[in-house]
Amino acid sequence: MVKAATSLGRTGLQDWLIQRVSAVILAVYIIFIFITILRHAPLHYSAWKIVFSSHLMKGIALLALLSLITHAWIGMWTITTDYLKNAMVRLLVQLLFFLALVGDLFWGACIIWGT
Amino acid sequence: MRFPVTAWVSILHRLSGAFVFLLIPGVLWLLQESLASETRFLSLQKTLGHPAWKMFIWLIFSAIVYHSAAGIRHLGMDLHWGDSKKAARASAWIVLSLSFSLILWGTYKIW
Numbered sequence: 001m002v003k004a005a006t007s008l009g010r011t012g013l014q015d016w017l018i019q020r021v022s023a024v025i026l027a028v029y030i031i032f033i034f035i036t037i038l039r040h041a042p043l044h045y046s047a048w049k050i051v052f053s054s055h056l057m058k059g060i061a062l063l064a065l066l067s068l069i070t071h072a073w074i075g076m077w078t079i080t081t082d083y084l085k086n087a088m089v090r091l092l093v094q095l096l097f098f099l100a101l102v103g104d105l106f107w108g109a110c111i112i113w114g115t
Numbered sequence: 116m117r118f119p120v121t122a123w124v125s126i127l128h129r130l131s132g133a134f135v136f137l138l139i140p141g142v143l144w145l146l147q148e149s150l151a152s153e154t155r156f157l158s159l160q161k162t163l164g165h166p167a168w169k170m171f172i173w174l175i176f177s178a179i180v181y182h183s184a185a186g187i188r189h190l191g192m193d194l195h196w197g198d199s200k201k202a203a204r205a206s207a208w209i210v211l212s213l214s215f216s217l218i219l220w221g222t223y224k225i226w
Contacts, residue, residue, distance in 0.1 A: 020193065023186050030183060045149075045156040052150055072136045079133060097136075104139045111147045 004081070006094050008074055019074045022067035029064040058112055065108045069101050076101075124207040128185040131178045138175050173225050177218045184214040 009015040033051070040047040052061055076097045084090035118126075148159040162168055188210050192198045197206050 020190060023190060027183055027187060030179060045153040048149060048156070068139070072132075072139065075129075075132045076136055079129060101139075104143060107140075108143050108146070111143060111150065 006091070007077060008070060015074050018070055022071040025064060025067040026071060029060070052112060061112045062109065065105065065112065069105045073098065073101050119204070120207045120211070121203050124185055124188070124210050128182060128189070131182040131185070134178045135182055138178065141171065142175060169225050173222060176221045176225070180217045180221065181214040184210045184217075
């Protein structure tokens with residue numbers, strides 16, 4: 001039986017797990033970025049660019065971006081499901097958030113890839 | 116109505132998360148401008164010297180710091196690490212004071 005047609009995973013447990021895995025990836029990446037900025041302060045373009053230039057670093061950045069987008073979707077899905085009781089309003093808001101996140105993902109991937 | 120500290124930590128986790136979601140385009144714009152070229156990097160640095168932009172950086176920083184601190188606490192609880200009522204209260208205070216200190220330090224660094 002489909003209980004939540006708009007959730008990312010097929011079950012709540014799947015969403016729960018995706019949310020935790022993406023959280024760990026994001027926590028590690030955010031700490032890494034903070035340390036990079038602090039270590040090189042005042043930050044120069046050359047030092048900043050290196051963080052996104054190799055294939056490995058681009059891959060890691062893309063993984064972080066994908067984690068951010070899925071994490072944000074599950075989070076916003078949970079919030080809208082909790083507070084928006086009117087189905088029509090909820091679906092419209094979720095559609096809006098979904099489109100925004102797809103746009104963010106595409107834009108972010110272009111930035112990371114284009115560097 | 117008076118909420119326990121754990122409820123505050125939880126609702127702030129939601130609020131800061133929704134806030135980070137709204138700020139994603141801004142963060143992506145920063146990333147784009149900082150990586151495009153050395154010229155754009157330098158002009159971005161100049162732009163960020165403006166008080167309104169400093170405020171924006173401060174908001175992003177604060178929201179991410181708080182959301183991460185509360186999130187790490189949340190992950191710990193999933194592992195049943197400190198999920199007694201007493202420990203949950205203690206860790207809620209740790210999250211609040213740790214993120215407050217980090218935000219204070221960030222405020223000093225940004226201005």
